[in-house]
Amino acid sequence: MKVRKAVVPVAGLGTRFLPATKAIPKEMLTVVDRPIIQYIVEEIVASGIKEVVLVTASGKSAIENHFDYSFELEIFLSQKGKLDLLREVRHISDLIEVVSVRQKEPLGLGHAVKVTEPVVCNEPFVVVLGDDMVDAKVPCVFQMLKVFEEFQQSVVAVQKVPLDETHRYGIIEGEEVAEGVYKVQRLIEKPAPGTSTSDLAIIGRYVLRPEIYGCLNRTLPGVGGEIQLTDALDCLRKEQGLYAYEFKGNRYDAGDKMGYLQATVNYALTHPDLGRRFKEYLKKLVANLDE
Numbered sequence: 001m002k003v004r005k006a007v008v009p010v011a012g013l014g015t016r017f018l019p020a021t022k023a024i025p026k027e028m029l030t031v032v033d034r035p036i037i038q039y040i041v042e043e044i045v046a047s048g049i050k051e052v053v054l055v056t057a058s059g060k061s062a063i064e065n066h067f068d069y070s071f072e073l074e075i076f077l078s079q080k081g082k083l084d085l086l087r088e089v090r091h092i093s094d095l096i097e098v099v100s101v102r103q104k105e106p107l108g109l110g111h112a113v114k115v116t117e118p119v120v121c122n123e124p125f126v127v128v129l130g131d132d133m134v135d136a137k138v139p140c141v142f143q144m145l146k147v148f149e150e151f152q153q154s155v156v157a158v159q160k161v162p163l164d165e166t167h168r169y170g171i172i173e174g175e176e177v178a179e180g181v182y183k184v185q186r187l188i189e190k191p192a193p194g195t196s197t198s199d200l201a202i203i204g205r206y207v208l209r210p211e212i213y214g215c216l217n218r219t220l221p222g223v224g225g226e227i228q229l230t231d232a233l234d235c236l237r238k239e240q241g242l243y244a245y246e247f248k249g250n251r252y253d254a255g256d257k258m259g260y261l262q263a264t265v266n267y268a269l270t271h272p273d274l275g276r277r278f279k280e281y282l283k284k285l286v287a288n289l290d291e
Contacts, residue, residue, distance in 0.1 A: 136249025
């Protein structure tokens with residue numbers, strides 16, 4: 001089964017970044033010179049997927065507009081001879097075919113995936129969270145697609161976290177069946193201390209078979225009336241099997257202030273125009289702090 005579509009949930013309110021996100025979607029916050037959502041979409045496109053389903057909500061039109069054609073802006077840049085910027089703007093509008101689906105109520109990640117069923121239909125798809133950035137030589141989504149092709153079952157991305165932080169994540173337990181690939185035997189959402197010895201935490205990348213929709217339709221709302229994707233994944237695990245992949249790359253939770261700052265610094269250091277100067281600035285800054 002070939003994966004042709006990616007689902008990107010971007011309906012969240014971004015409360016951790018208030019007041020900055022009062023009028024601007026958190027996914028449109030800039031890391032160096034591009035909004036977070038553009039990094040996400042570029043990873044998807046680099047993995048061979050062109051159709052992106054945005055799960056949006058009220059106040060999120062800026063995201064759709066970012067990937068749309070801007071006639072006035074392109075004419076202005078062309079007339080001013082700013083051809084480098086013109087090429088960049090055209091690159092953005094040519095990246096993907098955008099389909100938008102409204103999540104009318106904030107009922108959890110599982111619900112956000114569930115509302116895409118009429119668009120995705122009966123085919124496998126990728127889910128990438130709109131504020132979870134992964135910097136990798138080989139795109140994280142592409143790495144996961146290779147695992148999906150080999151095992152033909154749904155795959156979740158995982159990374160090792162300190163044991164004293166496992167209570168913040170969904171955790172998987174399983175048997176390693178290939179390098180970095182685990183056959184999932186148990187899923188625990190934010191385990192209490194001492195209830196799991198695993199340090200493999202689920203992060204915002206999933207390759208899912210269409211049967212996930214059946215599981216989501218049978219998943220009952222939990223705390224706060226939300227439908228948890230983890231519960232549906234556990235259903236899928238029992239009925240078909242589920243794999244976890246320890247991806248290669250550096251992950252940044254750009255929906256968190258510290259993660260956002262870390263992403264900004266690390267992407268700035270590798271920026272082709274700014275990297276060298278920014279590195280020199282950081283050296284001077286550190287030297288001053290040590291005095």
